[in-house]
Amino acid sequence: MKVVSGQVMQLMDRRAIGEFGVPGLELMERAGRGCADVIEEAFGEGEARRAVIVAGKGNNGGDGFVISRLLAERGWEAPVLLLAAPEAVAGDAAANLARLDPATVQSMPQGLAGAEVLLQGATVIVDALLGTGMNSEVTGVYAEAIDLINAAGAPVVSVDIPSGVDAATGKVLGRAVRADITVTFALAKLGNVLYPGAELCGRLVVAEIGMPDAVVAEAEGAHYVDLACAAGLFRPRSVTAHKGSGGHCLIVAGSTGKTGAAAMAANSAQRAGAGLVTLAVPAALNPVLEQKTTEAMTIPVGPERAGYLRAGSLTEIVAAAAIRDVVALGPGIGTAPSTVYLVHSLLAALDKPLVLDADGLNAVALEPELLLTRKDRITVLTPHPGEMARLVGCTVPEVEADRIGCARAFAVTYGVHLILKGARSIIAAPDGSIAINGSGNPGMATGGMGDVLTGVVAAFLSQGYHPFAACQLGAFVHGHAADFLAEPMGTQGMSASDVQEMLPVALASLAASRTTATNHQQGE
Numbered sequence: 001m002k003v004v005s006g007q008v009m010q011l012m013d014r015r016a017i018g019e020f021g022v023p024g025l026e027l028m029e030r031a032g033r034g035c036a037d038v039i040e041e042a043f044g045e046g047e048a049r050r051a052v053i054v055a056g057k058g059n060n061g062g063d064g065f066v067i068s069r070l071l072a073e074r075g076w077e078a079p080v081l082l083l084a085a086p087e088a089v090a091g092d093a094a095a096n097l098a099r100l101d102p103a104t105v106q107s108m109p110q111g112l113a114g115a116e117v118l119l120q121g122a123t124v125i126v127d128a129l130l131g132t133g134m135n136s137e138v139t140g141v142y143a144e145a146i147d148l149i150n151a152a153g154a155p156v157v158s159v160d161i162p163s164g165v166d167a168a169t170g171k172v173l174g175r176a177v178r179a180d181i182t183v184t185f186a187l188a189k190l191g192n193v194l195y196p197g198a199e200l201c202g203r204l205v206v207a208e209i210g211m212p213d214a215v216v217a218e219a220e221g222a223h224y225v226d227l228a229c230a231a232g233l234f235r236p237r238s239v240t241a242h243k244g245s246g247g248h249c250l251i252v253a254g255s256t257g258k259t260g261a262a263a264m265a266a267n268s269a270q271r272a273g274a275g276l277v278t279l280a281v282p283a284a285l286n287p288v289l290e291q292k293t294t295e296a297m298t299i300p301v302g303p304e305r306a307g308y309l310r311a312g313s314l315t316e317i318v319a320a321a322a323i324r325d326v327v328a329l330g331p332g333i334g335t336a337p338s339t340v341y342l343v344h345s346l347l348a349a350l351d352k353p354l355v356l357d358a359d360g361l362n363a364v365a366l367e368p369e370l371l372l373t374r375k376d377r378i379t380v381l382t383p384h385p386g387e388m389a390r391l392v393g394c395t396v397p398e399v400e401a402d403r404i405g406c407a408r409a410f411a412v413t414y415g416v417h418l419i420l421k422g423a424r425s426i427i428a429a430p431d432g433s434i435a436i437n438g439s440g441n442p443g444m445a446t447g448g449m450g451d452v453l454t455g456v457v458a459a460f461l462s463q464g465y466h467p468f469a470a471c472q473l474g475a476f477v478h479g480h481a482a483d484f485l486a487e488p489m490g491t492q493g494m495s496a497s498d499v500q501e502m503l504p505v506a507l508a509s510l511a512a513s514r515t516t517a518t519n520h521q522q523g524e
């Protein structure tokens with residue numbers, strides 16, 4: 001599913017109207033009808049149905065006027081509370097305001113004293129205050145209206161996006177409506193899928209409004225990775241598969257006190273479908289990892305008593321990588337100077353696809369230009385916001401203020417693929433393409449989850465997936481497995497090992513979704 005910013009959607013509107021001759025009034029009519037249909041379906045039972053439409057002065061309010069008219073035609077009582085003087089409403093919105101019985105419209109441009117009465121007994125409140133045209137922090141009468149809607153206690157349907165949520169970032173500008181359902185138009189907006197906007201949307205419905213296909217296809221946007229999208233990218237194992245065709249991962253990981261990270265990355269690669277997994281670990285830790293992993297083979301690296309990886313092991317690791325399909329470097333390796341030096345040398349020396357995580361990233365952050373030595377080779381970075389901040393040389397709040405911009409700039413500058421972790425992980429490609437992962441839950445906010453993701457991404461790369469697909473699938477499958485767990489166990493106390501063990505179920509669900517989609521296409 002493609003998602004766009006509010007600005008891009010406004011350009012799309014203009015193209016549809018200007019280049020393709022679709023009347024703006026027709027777009028507004030279909031937008032209003034899409035909402036009215038959803039409202040009728042969700043709340044249309046019963047006798048006295050009352051929808052109170054709280055409308056702003058722009059086209060979002062215009063959609064609200066259409067909703068009022070259509071619901072009234074279907075027997076609803078549908079009064080409008082307009083936060084502007086009627087004369088301040090212009091264009092298509094004004095045309096639709098003129099079609100309403102003036103007695104149904106109460107204009108309160110100055111303040112909302114006494115307006116609670118209007119909302120009393122509402123079956124549903126329709127939030128048509130602000131949409132893609134919102135351009136500043138919400139204050140004054142609009143802020144009052146948002147508070148009123150949120151306090152009213154009736155279900156809320158937001159038109160296009162909950163008012164107060166920035167359509168480009170999902171951030172709340174001052175305050176925002178909390179909706180039960182949001183009906184958005186043509187394509188979902190970034191603010192509908194990024195937090196906190198995503199949560200404020202409630203159930204998201206994308207209504208078709210007759211946007212020309214070419215306008216949709218040519219719109220600049222991001223991929224939203226949901227089950228259907230991930231299933232489309234996924235290639236189930238062939239019936240003639242053998243362990244050699246599944247891909248062979250080399251995981252370079254571990255230091256004293258951090259053997260779990262190494263074990264989880266290796267075990268997760270196996271659980272995510274890699275044919276073979278080999279774990280290269282500091283020699284002193286080999287006996288522990290022989291115990292902690294069963295299917296993975298281990299290579300003890302460096303001097304017998306070495307509890308961390310050292311620069312002198314470069315040749316040994318490069319030789320091990322030569323006969324594997326992908327290398328994952330970083331889980332639990334620590335920050336000893338010799339380990340950092342090794343990471344720096346490996347960047348240039350390894351010609352296999354490389355996944356860098358954890359202390360591998362921290363080593364790179366000391367000299368990110370070294371990534372340029374991997375030009376024309378596949379490199380995937382999986383930073384959390386703290387690691388991203390170190391890579392860029394900025395603060396975590398600066399990363400969080402513009403997750404997409406930050407991930408994209410780094411991926412383009414250094415020619416890497418990157419998964420910026422967090423609620424709605426951002427996947428950025430060297431050509432500037434962006435995907436947003438739709439799976440996962442707060443249960444994943446515990447240690448070790450990143451090590452699992454590293455193993456999963458490595459498993460997909462080892463099977464020959466394009467790195468952008470491997471990153472999308474890796475992030476989605478990781479979160480999807482956790483979503484299966486959250487069903488019975490909730491989101492507190494979930495462990496990374498739990499997620500690791502659930503990975504095959506997540507993969508099976510992708511395979512099943514593909515089968516269902518194919519059957520639908522064949523009309524079965």
Ligand SMILES: NC(=O)C1=CN([C@@H]2O[C@H](COP(=O)(O)OP(=O)(O)OC[C@H]3O[C@@H](n4cnc5c(N)ncnc54)[C@H](O)[C@@H]3O)[C@@H](O)[C@H]2O)[C@H](O)CC1
Pocket residue numbers: 009013024027028029031056057058059060061062063129130131132133134135136137138139142159160161185186209
């Ligand atoms: N294809 C579609 O998606 C269609 C969308 N439609 C709807 O139109 C709105 C966008 O309409 P627009 O008039 O551009 O903007 P808004 O209604 O969101 O509001 C703009 C209005 O409000 C003022 N304003 C901006 N920020 C604030 C603020 N913080 N507080 C108060 N006032 C603010 C601004 O100056 C403008 O005057 C889209 O979301 C859809 O709902 C169409 O129906 C056609 C199809």
Ligand SMILES: [K+]
Pocket residue numbers: 060127128129130131158159160161162163
């Ligand atoms: K709205």
